[in-house]
Amino acid sequence: MVTALAVGVPVASPAHAIANGDQVADGKYPFAVKITATGIPTPEGGKRNSSCTGGLISPRWILTAAHCFRDAQGNRVARTVADKTTATVGRADLTGDDGIVAKIVQVKQHGEADVALARLDRPVTGITPLTLNRAKPRKGQKVRLVGFGFITANATRTPNRMRTGRFEVTSVAATEMGLSGIAPKKNTSPCERDSGGPYFTEAADGTAVVFGVVSRGPDCPHLGPDTATRVDTIATWIRSVIKNDVAPSPSPPATTEPAARASEAATDGAAPQADPVASYSPVLLAAIPAAAVGFVALLLAGTRKNRRRSGHRRRR
Template sequence: MVALTALAVAVAPVAARPASAIAHGEDAADGAYGFSARLTMTGLPVPGGGSRDSWCSGALIAPRWVITAGHCFRTPDGRRVGRLVADRTRVTVGRTDLGGRAGYEAGAVAVHQADAVDVALVELDTAITDVPPVRLADGPPVVGEVLRLTGYGLTTADGPAPTDRLQTGRFTVGRVGADVVETTGWRPRADTSPCPHDSGGPYFREQPDGTAVLVAVVSTGPGCPHPGPDFSARTDVLADWIADTTGPADGRIRWLSAGVGAGVLLVLLSVVLAVRRRRAGP
């Protein structure tokens, strides 16, 4: 169970639970929404011993970083944690059909949890540079705005396994809270809705030039399919945290580059001075 903000508690029509794949959505076109990510977690511990496998959805926001739902990384007793929980966590990006070979796979090496919002950032062991990341919104969504969602979850609440093909649907924005936004299915159907394993899937606006701008990620909602709202975690309110979390790696690269450059400069300066001394003679 994911903790809800006051907005979600006030308007949730039924008991909420983490969301899965998109029910009554539609197949994404080949190569579309390449920033969409699937997280495959193998060997998750369960209460009483043993393990299970699970999946979440997400989005590439930088070459080494994927954003997803915070509750995708939790202990057997349901506590969100800032670390990997499964024996193995793999991230697939840019692969519309999971049975194909397009796109990329990378391992997850670290997890960073937002303090009060159901959002986590996952660091990858390999930079994915050939897939354009989704842009981050710098302001809140607007009531009535249409957003698109992508996810790799189930297509029914009791389905046997997540879909092998990226699903998508369009949603309208309802109420907007301090860190949660309410979204309701619109196309292809009024009961288009996130399902299990869609958790962390990106809600994004599509700009006229085709640019996708991330607004929120799937957090919680009723069982699927259903009419009425689900609740997603706003990402614009996390802009500073995202920048601080994803920035150090780039900072290390910049520092290393500067250090290497300074080293080369010192070597060149030493050579120049040595040549001048030899020319000057004893």
């Protein structure tokens, strides 16, 4: 089997797009990225076009597969090789105008794992990036995959709308893991040009955590596993590349009531004021001389009497 993957030359057996997947609604999974390369050099001296999938992990950096960036000889390179390489972010329907299209201006190869990081020429705002997983995946764990690849093995054009499917971790190796489709069909599987697509989990608060990156597998659609690179084993390297590239925090709203704000800050989170009567303890009372105890008792009785009278007045 020969599969033409991503932004390089045709190679044997590497990875893919989502066959038998669901179409993704507009605005869903905005961190998904389509990487488009126009004018890739070929060994014969010509040019061709191709694409990959990726995931936004910070305002300027995309996580994808290393083999998405190769020269005419098929060697992985830490640079773009096409005449033009762009990233479409936040756009489930590629014919629409949601999100942004930015140029990829820098590539960092991991060197061992089939993972690369691509830097954009401008930051993406208004989209929450994927969070990097730090824990070892578990066999049987359920994850989701999104991609912009082909939906059949013999396709010649990628679909205009992003696809998604559910997968289960079937094996866990030192740096990779196997995943098999479970929904919407048992043979839901990544296809050509889904390379670099993120396998992720979804939390109740909307946080998406990326566990793996599509690397290689059989022609689609198929039963059984594809291979993905584990993110937890390379998370330290990823952080060393993107460093402090994080989304800016929004500025707090202005206010014209500094005194009120200071008062709220002073009382926010403070323990409720205790009732003075309830705060007396038997130990403390035992330490008070008898005369003083009697005096205190008279004071308390007067206080309770006044409270009852005051209460009657409020009910009238």
